[in-house]
Amino acid sequence: MSQSVPLVEGNAITLDLSAEELDAQRDHITSFIQAVVDDAGADGAVIGLSGGIDSTLTATLAVEALGADSVHGLVMPSDVNTDQNMSDAERVAQWLEIEYDVLDINPIVDAFFEAYPEGVDDQMAAGNVRVRTRAVLNYFVANAESGVVLGTGNRSEAMTGYFTKYGDQAVDCNPIGNLYKRQVRQLASHIGVADDLVEKAPSAEMWEGQTDEEEMGLDYDTLDAVLALHVDGPFSKSATTESLGVPESAIDRVVDLVEQSAHKRSMPPAPATLHR
Numbered sequence: 001m002s003q004s005v006p007l008v009e010g011n012a013i014t015l016d017l018s019a020e021e022l023d024a025q026r027d028h029i030t031s032f033i034q035a036v037v038d039d040a041g042a043d044g045a046v047i048g049l050s051g052g053i054d055s056t057l058t059a060t061l062a063v064e065a066l067g068a069d070s071v072h073g074l075v076m077p078s079d080v081n082t083d084q085n086m087s088d089a090e091r092v093a094q095w096l097e098i099e100y101d102v103l104d105i106n107p108i109v110d111a112f113f114e115a116y117p118e119g120v121d122d123q124m125a126a127g128n129v130r131v132r133t134r135a136v137l138n139y140f141v142a143n144a145e146s147g148v149v150l151g152t153g154n155r156s157e158a159m160t161g162y163f164t165k166y167g168d169q170a171v172d173c174n175p176i177g178n179l180y181k182r183q184v185r186q187l188a189s190h191i192g193v194a195d196d197l198v199e200k201a202p203s204a205e206m207w208e209g210q211t212d213e214e215e216m217g218l219d220y221d222t223l224d225a226v227l228a229l230h231v232d233g234p235f236s237k238s239a240t241t242e243s244l245g246v247p248e249s250a251i252d253r254v255v256d257l258v259e260q261s262a263h264k265r266s267m268p269p270a271p272a273t274l275h276r
């Protein structure tokens with residue numbers, strides 16, 4: 001199955017995967033996780049659990065790939081996480097029967113804020129500190145337990161740069177990185193994740209009340225379709241506009257997000273070697 005060529009029948013876009021395709025994705029991703037852990041010579045995997053669908057699906061597939069004894073979940077509340085999400089994160093760990101710890105990141109984040117109080121009122125800067133603090137803890141556990149850190153980034157986030165550089169992106173692999181967000185939900189539902197988790201509004205929870213769709217100014221179904229048709233696929237701007245019935249401004253917004261975030265998808269550049 002190709003992710004780079006969207007399926008279009010007439011004017012209907014079928015980003016949706018069939019049951020056979022979802023089974024194939026399930027096998028493909030679990031094989032990928034096994035290969036990453038084997039190649040690293042690691043004993044298992046560490047994953048942050050947020051109660052959101054990306055970490056829930058990734059953890060579920062990791063358990064299928066490695067066994068529950070080889071997956072360690074970290075639930076890392078801060079004062080801007082909802083109790084509902086944190087209890088959902090614990091519920092997922094219990095459902096999967098994996099070892100997990102609840103690590104309060106507030107004291108760590110506060111230490112950063114005390115070190116540089118000038119940044120505290122900058123919602124984005126402060127939110128990114130929360131995200132990067134979790135990355136440090138993921139690697140603390142991975143180093144100590146000879147594990148790899150499983151990322152939870154999906155294709156829609158990767159393409160738009162909707163992640164914190166060296167934060168939730170600081171991982172050893174992204175098992176669901178080939179799936180658009182809509183397909184993440186489909187696969188999660190297909191493999192038996194509870195409906196309330198599949199249907200929950202996506203949120204980075206970097207500040208109170210944040211939702212992905214509000215911040216991006218786009219709903220995921222539109223974003224995914226524009227990515228699949230126009231950015232990954234061969235459709236022109238006008239053909240995409242016509243097929244989806246969305247304004248050109250939505251296409252421009254997506255293209256802008258993709259272009260502006262190019263720096264997040266490559267290694268930090270250095271000047272070319274000067275020959276002596």
Ligand SMILES: Nc1ncnc2c1ncn2[C@@H]1O[C@H](COP(=O)(O)OP(=O)(O)OC[C@H]2O[C@@H]([n+]3cccc(C(=O)O)c3)[C@H](O)[C@@H]2O)[C@@H](O)[C@H]1O
Pocket residue numbers: 124128131157161162163164165166167168203204205206212215263
């Ligand atoms: N052109 C360029 N070339 C090289 N580096 C460049 C650059 N432009 C910015 N930078 C660097 O990148 C920094 C900005 O990037 P970054 O620090 O990531 O911060 P930024 O992209 O401003 O914010 C992170 C975004 O990701 C979203 N997010 C984060 C975490 C999780 C989730 C989620 O869905 O769960 C979503 C969050 O809501 C926000 O929209 C700048 O401070 C600068 O250091």
Ligand SMILES: Nc1ncnc2c1ncn2[C@@H]1O[C@H](COP(=O)(O)OP(=O)(O)OP(=O)(O)O)[C@@H](O)[C@H]1O
Pocket residue numbers: 047048049050051052053054055056074075076077078081134152168201202203204205
């Ligand atoms: N409070 C938290 N505790 C542990 N891990 C977290 C927490 N918040 C975020 N993470 C990690 O950061 C990842 C990125 O967050 P993101 O919001 O994109 O994914 P999600 O919460 O799993 O799904 P959704 O996008 O639907 O909310 C999470 O999947 C999880 O691995």
Ligand SMILES: [Mg+2]
Pocket residue numbers: 050052053202203204205
């Ligand atoms: Mg989330």
